Amino acid sequence: MDLPPALLQSLQNVKGFNQEAFIQVHQSGQQITSIRLNPEKLKIQNLKFKTEGHVLWSSLGYYLPSRPSFTLDPLFHAGAYYVQEASSMFLEEVIKQKVDLSKPLKILDLCAAPGGKSTLIQSIISKESLLVSNEVIKTRVNILSENITKWGAANVIVTNNDPKDFEKLKNYFDVIVVDAPCSGSGLFRKDPNAIGEWSQANVALCAQRQQRILADILPSLKAGGCLFYSTCSFSPQEDEDVLDWLIHEFYTDDKIATMESLRFMLEDDWGIVETVSDKTNAYGYRFYPGKVKGEGFFIAGFKKADVEDGGSQTAHRNKKIKKTFEKLSNTQILIVQPYLLHANDFFFIKQNEDVLAIPMQLEKELETLQHILYIKKAGIKLGTIIRNELVPAHELAVSNIINTNVNRCEVDLENALQYLRKQELKIECPYNGWVILTYKNLPLGWIKVIGNRINNYYPSAWRILNK
Numbered sequence: 319m320d321l322p323p324a325l326l327q328s329l330q331n332v333k334g335f336n337q338e339a340f341i342q343v344h345q346s347g348q349q350i351t352s353i354r355l356n357p358e359k360l361k362i363q364n365l366k367f368k369t370e371g372h373v374l375w376s377s378l379g380y381y382l383p384s385r386p387s388f389t390l391d392p393l394f395h396a397g398a399y400y401v402q403e404a405s406s407m408f409l410e411e412v413i414k415q416k417v418d419l420s421k422p423l424k425i426l427d428l429c430a431a432p433g434g435k436s437t438l439i440q441s442i443i444s445k446e447s448l449l450v451s452n453e454v455i456k457t458r459v460n461i462l463s464e465n466i467t468k469w470g471a472a473n474v475i476v477t478n479n480d481p482k483d484f485e486k487l488k489n490y491f492d493v494i495v496v497d498a499p500c501s502g503s504g505l506f507r508k509d510p511n512a513i514g515e516w517s518q519a520n521v522a523l524c525a526q527r528q529q530r531i532l533a534d535i536l537p538s539l540k541a542g543g544c545l546f547y548s549t550c551s552f553s554p555q556e557d558e559d560v561l562d563w564l565i566h567e568f569y570t571d572d573k574i575a576t577m578e579s580l581r582f583m584l585e586d587d588w589g590i591v592e593t594v595s596d597k598t599n600a601y602g603y604r605f606y607p608g609k610v611k612g613e614g615f616f617i618a619g620f621k622k623a624d625v626e627d628g629g630s631q632t633a634h635r636n637k638k639i640k641k642t643f644e645k646l647s648n649t650q651i652l653i654v655q656p657y658l659l660h661a662n663d664f665f666f667i668k669q670n671e672d673v674l675a676i677p678m679q680l681e682k683e684l685e686t687l688q689h690i691l692y693i694k695k696a697g698i699k700l701g702t703i704i705r706n707e708l709v710p711a712h713e714l715a716v717s718n719i720i721n722t723n724v725n726r727c728e729v730d731l732e733n734a735l736q737y738l739r740k741q742e743l744k745i746e747c748p749y750n751g752w753v754i755l756t757y758k759n760l761p762l763g764w765i766k767v768i769g770n771r772i773n774n775y776y777p778s779a780w781r782i783l784n785k
């Protein structure tokens with residue numbers, strides 16, 4: 319693995335960089351696999367794999383001794399865990415150190431696909447909080463929606479917007495996470511092909527894009543709110559220099575910096591290196607493979623100062639918003655209610671033919687957001703009401719809000735995989751009608767039992783294709 323000389327050169331004076339160790343760790347061929355459990359779905363004892371210790375800075379992250387075939391583990395498809403690079407799980411620690419998570423918060427994950435950070439954030443916020451999980455690139459929103467669906471939580475709204483679109487949500491979010499698109503040098507060990515695509519020119523381009531993204535999104539951060547910025551690049555141009563730029567760029571009329579750098583507490587055995595930017599002494603946190611058990615990563619945090627900057631409401635909120643939701647009739651509500659564990663915690667709306675369940679406390683937020691953003695998914699899709707019956711959606715089956723009374727049929731590994739391949743099932747099931755298929759008690763999706771016949775309702779687009 320020949321690392322780009324220009325990259326090595328650019329890191330010479332960066333704290334924590336040791337060229338010999340850096341080259342050696344990239345040539346070692348070592349691959350680290352880690353997963354993060356979904357606390358709503360899985361306890362570590364129920365995991366099929368052997369683990370090899372805890373990710374030190376994560377309450378739910380574990381290393382695996384080798385990379386198993388996740389595709390052939392039904393629990394992976396059930397959203398029981400997320401395969402996530404260990405260093406990036408540090409986001410949990412920084413949020414916990416600086417944000418009061420017991421409060422109902424509005425959090426934006428701006429660059430969210432495929433959903434690693436979003437699923438992490440969802441697991442640590444309260445049920446009363448809202449996570450807006452946004453991805454600008456249309457072709458990447460589907461995988462984000464799929465992963466959020468499998469995660470099962472109702473308090474997430476997936477959007478497909480450019481950072482600029484958020485400018486109308488002035489001072490709206492308590493926390494914004496910008497896991498920025500970058501030149502990717504931190505992941506060379508995982509993807510050696512990326513080495514050939516690396517160039518100094520691309521680093522410069524990425525740095526410009528990162529600045530533009532931050533400039534576009536900052537107005538929507540509340541005064542007193544926190545911004546967490548991360549990359550998987552080692553290049554100071556995309557890391558510490560962006561912190562300098564951010565502090566320089568955002569001054570009040572009285573020349574007070576509005577973005578205050580946050581310092582995090584570190585444990586010595588984590589191996590994370592704290593850096594300080596050249597011009598503004600902003601704190602950054604570097605993850606060097608070899609020093610940490612994980613890949614290259616950089617993260618920094620800021621608090622937006624409590625300064626007057628022209629009103630703290632969204633442009634929209636000051637106007638009277640016309641509700642545009644089509645709500646369910648009482649008769650229709652009675653049809654969907656039995657499917658839910660705590661039906662009174664939700665309000666129900668119709669979107670085309672689909673019925674959605676949205677947590678009650680998010681009604682006002684959804685009203686605001688739907689006028690400003692392109693909403694790809696909100697709450698949990700319950701299904702369609704046809705002739706006074708609910709034809710249930712897959713999303714409901716794998717959600718955390720489904721009633722445990724709904725008929726379930728447990729299957730073994732072979733049948734679970736048969737189901738996930740969307741093939742014919744030959745199982746004994748004592749019920750008729752809609753039944754949830756479970757593996758190790760976790761829902762995989764719906765089947766419909768009609769006499770001796772079993773119809774497989776696993777979503778075609780998600781089926782396992784390999785043998």
Ligand code: SAM
Pocket residue numbers: 428429430431432433434435436453454455458480481497498499500527531
């Ligand atoms: N946060 C994700 C996770 O943990 O799974 C990974 C995000 S990845 C590092 C960066 C994301 O930014 C990509 O999904 C990419 O499509 C998106 N992106 C690319 N250009 C962008 C732009 N101009 N503004 C905002 N996001 C952008």
